[in-house]
Amino acid sequence: MGDITAPDLSLAALAPLLFVFGAACVGVLVEAFGPRGNRQPVQLAVALVGTLGGLVSVLLLAGRGEVTAGGALAVDGAALFLQAVIAGLGALSILLFAERALDPARSAFVTSAAVPVGSPRDREQAMSPRVQTEVYPLATFAIGGMMLFAASNDLLIMFVALEVLSLPLYLISGMARRRRLLSQEAAVKYFLLGAFASGFFLYGLALVYGATGSIRLSDVRAYAAVGGADVLLVLGLALLVVGLMFKASVAPFHTWTPDVYQGAPTPVTAFMAACTKVAAFAAVLRLLYVAFGTSEWTWRPLVYGIAIVSMVVGAVLGLTQTDLKRMLAYSSIAHAGFLLVGVIALGAGSDGGGSGLSSTMFYLLAYGLTTLGAFAVLTLVRDGDGEATHLSQWAGLAQRSPLTAAIMGIFLLALAGIPLTSGFTGKFAVFRAAIEDGAWPLVLVAVLASAVAAFFYVRVIVLMYFSAPAEEGPTVGVPGLPTTIALAVTVTATLVLGVAPGPVLDLAQRAAIFVG
């Protein structure tokens, strides 16, 4: 038998992942052995300790750049920056999950999501005070998977991370307490299409392995630099990109997004829109820059094309939406296109030479915070049947609750990319990076798409401020402490990143390093 050497394992570099996954395991044990009465506060504490502990250990690792775990993980500037973003946004999402003051039944989640809609048990559990606590470990597992996704340096680990982050999301998107049928539909659609996309990724992985004989991103890079045009490799790359673009909800792989965003419980939608987007783009950046950075002619036309499609589809179809959750879903598709404009700007150096990586990372941070905040505001405006998400119900909201309308206004302006908000800084950064790289036609399309998209954001603001409120309008709930914290953090960040983005832009610039 041949000698087998143990892989080098830097536990310090793995600490953020171990923290989050450890907290998720503790959460499962609490679910098994904890008394039902006080499970909710315990689970919340465990999940927050896990995500914030992960965040702190990422911050302590700042500046590191190493490949560990037998080459499977790359703990570098870009991975740490995006892991910190995911952990931070994850902690904020968990705060939204824990909100108990808004729904009359004290939670946005149902205890038994598989009960048939309309059955006696379903009616019974709709108003039952029992609280669903499994969402906390599930979300923590998803956050762990996303952080692993951002650091994976080999295609197989990337696939495992993709599944670890996806499976809990499929489950928790079916757990909405209100509008159960939509929620179950969302879960099934997300699962079926997600499984399909995973299949694409896996097939691409197999083809890349067939072409290069390795699943390590650095080996693929070395092969692509020497081998050049290889149909099998390019085909594999295309399939991998399809799998990842699905998760990033980039058009034309976006068809699940509006339905799932609408059906999932709104805190989960916030979580998906913010964290999944960051994680998916972390993987896209790593795959394209590390593995295919020396053969960018293979993917640049592809990404160029889907960036345009995504921006146009998101902006134009967003105009026709009458439901705010669906509108924000199309906004997320358009923003995925804007992010791809940054991805294009790889730069001549192909080792973080261009500012594409740093600007995309900044955009992810800014967009994640803003979209999470926007969905958090949606949880506040309610009628008898849960959240009031139809546009007409938001007419004259400023008269009912000036503060809610003002906060939503800030988020919408940031999503539209108006100056003095984080959205403008982010868009400016990615557009400048793309122009420096010579992709000005793409930036032209992006600016036009931004103008179209700005119309539907501003329309909501006009509706809130300049329309007469409806007679039987929705009520604006007073949020408890968790949602208040999440809203305060996201509003502050949206404004600070718009007014004084310098330090964070510098940080992103310094962190824009891939080792591989």
Add this chain to the structure above:
Amino acid sequence: MFSMYVPILGLFALAAAFAVFSVAVAPFVGPRRHNRAKLAAYECGIEPVDQPLTGGRFPVKYYLTAMLFIVFDIEIVFLYPWAVANDALGVFGLIEMVVFIGTVFIAYAYVWRRGGLEWD
């Protein structure tokens, strides 16, 4: 470089041709003798269990049992090669295996405490 994939393409073509040929030719050359067995879901094997009269749903317990089987089956799939290669893997392998079994045990404890192992 691609020549080594030619047999795979050949296999694809053969498989597709076989499927198309079988389906296309069967209606013309096959004898048609109707009897009761032809109406069953499977011509051999166990008769499909009837749906319960009340509700028409299948107990979810079967699904749970199958899932649990997979979890422990996967555990064995990893344990067996480790046992064979224990000498070569040494202490590192032992620690990794204990960690792995520990995480599966967490899942087991969850299933056990939440009543997943009780049939009724």
